[in-house]
Amino acid sequence: MRNYAIGIDIGTTSTKVVLFDEKGAAVAHHSKNYPLLSEEPGAAEQKPDEIYEAVNESLRETVRKSGDLAERIGFISFSTAMHSLIAVDSDGTPLTNSITWADIRSEPYVAAYKSDYGDEAVELYKRTGVPQHPMTPLFKLQWLKNDCPDIFQKAARFVGIKDYILFRWFGEWKTDHASAAATSLWNMHTKTWDEEALKLADVTPEKLPTLQPSTYYWEQLSDVLTKKSGLDSSVKVVIGATDGPLSNLGVGAISPGDVAVTIGTSGAIRTTSATPILDTDGRTFCYPLTENHWVSGGPVNNGGIAFQWIHDILQKDSDSAVHEKLSRDAEQIQPGAEGLVFLPYLTGERAPLWDAQAKASFIGLTLRHDHNHMVRAVLEGTILNLFSVYSLIKGQVADMEVKIFATGGFTNSPLWKQIVADIFQTKVSIPEHTESSCLGAVLLGRFAIGETKTLEEAPVETKQYEEITPNPDHKTIYEELFQLYQSLSETMQSQYKALHEFQNKHKKESGK
Template identity: 45%
Template sequence: MDYMIGADIGTTSTKSVLYDMNGKVIAYANKGYQLYQDTPDMAEEDPEDIFDAVVEVLGQVMRKGNVKPGELKGVSFSSAMHSLILMDENDKPMTRAITWADNRAAKYSEELKENGLGQEIYLKTGTPIHPMAPLSKMLWLKNEKPDLYNKAKKFIDLKTYVFFRLFGVYQMEYSIASATGMFNIFDLKWEKQALDLLEIDESRLPKLVEPTDSIKGINANYGELLGIQQDVPFVFGASDGVLSNLGVNAIDPGVVAVTIGTSGAVRVVVDKPVVDPNGRLFCYALTKDKWVVGGPVNNGGIVFRWVRDQLFGPEKITAEQMQVSSYDILTQIAEKIPAGSDGLLFHPYLGGKRAPIWNAYARGSFFGLTRQHTRAHMVRSALEGIVYNLYMVMLMIEGVAGKPKSIQATGGFARSSLWRQMLADIFEQDVTIPESFESSCLGADVLGMYSLGYIDDLSEVKNMVGVTNVHHPDENNFEVYRELLPIWIRLSKVLAPEYKSIAEFQKKHMKEHQEK
């Protein structure tokens, strides 16, 4: 047997899947790690924890699959975007990995937006100006931690760190680079205007390589530990978002991938870089000939978890005692409420907001509450609010990529028939649920096979992705949503001027409570 490994370095865990050359899953491993949130805006992880997780899951699938010498043909990587690690002159981390969810650069993002420089840089890089981006993170460090910033030898991301530990090189592929805010997506080079702003030169950033490039000669100690020979190529791969599109076969024009896990995104593939004149959409590389346009949302499954924990605590405990999913119980409760939640609207901005409003200060709200509304209305309204937000992102994508032809839905939410039907009703589109397991890992696997010459075209993924079912829009429901969506959108604009005020109030009083 010949095998490939697709690995995904995620925000909360690293996953590894061993595939045969037809894309069949042979073995799977997953290892989580801690997220450090010492302050409300912080979201960091230990690079060593993540590297250890990568080594562990690679070793697990090799052992589970009983892979013999010569059978492993390659390893290909997916990774979360927007992470930042500062390395010292001895090639040791000076910081934890600052993740996409870290919000401490909010002030500097706002300043970039207000002075117009941010828009100029966005139009060259395709990365919206937001605290998530390494550009903003580095600007924050430059101004608030100058000693640390000036001592840094290299500014890198999680995947670059993993490859450095395994191969001793600082190299970053175009896909991760295109999510930094410092990479010119038209010239495929580090963007001078961004580097001038940060007062650094290219020597302090990794060398740029293509997502299909590979490297051999794994560190002998790790090779022996993993059972991976020196001649096995490691493909640099791409980011988790764009590989998720590939992994669900959403790479043809007009085929949209909607993903909801902890966070979420709406994405479509185009054949050349495209930017939004208003700076609201990202444009990230899959390969140098395929680009993914879309918008990420902060608040997906994390909102559902909040509803469960804060509004349905007793039901959660009962579910655990009965050894059934508390989320299944919540969706059963929500199914009893009609579409539109009897006019109860929810803005799911519990953790700031990326697309479509790109406001780190955004806060959540229920609107339209009456005495007739129940907790059941609130859970359905929360689910609908998540999908309304995704729909707003889709409207922006239509402006640059045209109306979608079909939707592929993935992520933890895709297990819920209620959510899938909501998506079909609100988007007024058929929604297909691919059978593929761990779409970013499969995307990494397919990109790796293409890179190494085992398949001739990325479209071969269609033979590896099954279809479980298709949901069609319910006319009775989408008529209701047509009435409510304009209200929901107008309301989000009305509330926007007060988001910063309430966020600053919360931050101030939270700090006072902590000091007491």
């Protein structure tokens, strides 16, 4: 009986492949890292063929580790990081690296569009569900056309990293609706490429992959994939979706009132609804998982990277025990860090500001504050930032019993987990498993091939959660702190452009 399945998650820094049994338990896995290249200011690229080989190696090794269970694998299903862009020629050979979501070289084109188009920019958001930001392929295409015109003209197609891997396997250019939605070129209402967005990008539908629902699948492996994987050719391949929506599914945050919080290097907060829901001011995203499941929320640039930054400043030792000590020492400081507020925009910010020029700051420093206050303020600031995004989507879960499901590296810190519960004043459930996007891909796959009738019927054993209960004594102080945080963030926003220009000017003058 083919009741085992493989989930593949193509991430920003690594590819992970996990074999799951019929109850959602991981039984074999393999991962492969690859570098993020930044050869010029604002660049964040990866080599497509390195990722292709990482996927093949991880799949092959997972199959090898599964032993006799390989005969019981029924399908493979995909998750992928969003917003990547690769220009390819007529043979499918890459003309560029994979330009990732973190690449901000298109920022001038975003600023010009917002300034020049006004109401049209609002309408674009209403059609696509994506805030205007350098992460999106729409503006990457504008940058490519103007800054790399030879490549733009030579390109036969513009595709994402998952599209490229599937092409190498099957010889077909196909993309799923969730990945297409992340490009800002896809119309969520017509479920086709958006005509006005295509004009802005100066591309035609023929230069993009063919659109498919996330439940689309190939009936069997290609000869290439059979050889690469070591699997039987009768295994199906589900096109799948993107990592954010699939993470919601993987942690069980799929019902009304469920909210998923993820903090790794960056972070995100998401909730699921039966129909698309947009923010009136265009500050949240809305991506499809299936026709009847839409995931709304916002990504933040600054999650674990903020804690890593303060750690690197205060402690040069990279030992994990030092991280734990910093967190434990910060527990000595009362909630609110005695009025020290940290705006965590170290790498610009996506939600809720959507400002690539945003800068981080400590506000309220006095002689009373020491490094423990600073660490606590950093941990609180990252969660206050996520809570500000939550404040934009909580209307979707109004009058419901809210459940928060938390995943990511931050769950290794008892203090950080407690801060989440205290700021949200809601119980926080932490799944026992960590590969939520891989599991989400498999659960979507079971629905796609007809093993389950709905996503809500996912055949997963009752998960074991750690539950963090909010401290009611901290409710009032965090409510006050959040109001202060919001006010300070709004005040500082008017200064980010000037700060950015000043920093760039003096970096150049000093030769750095």
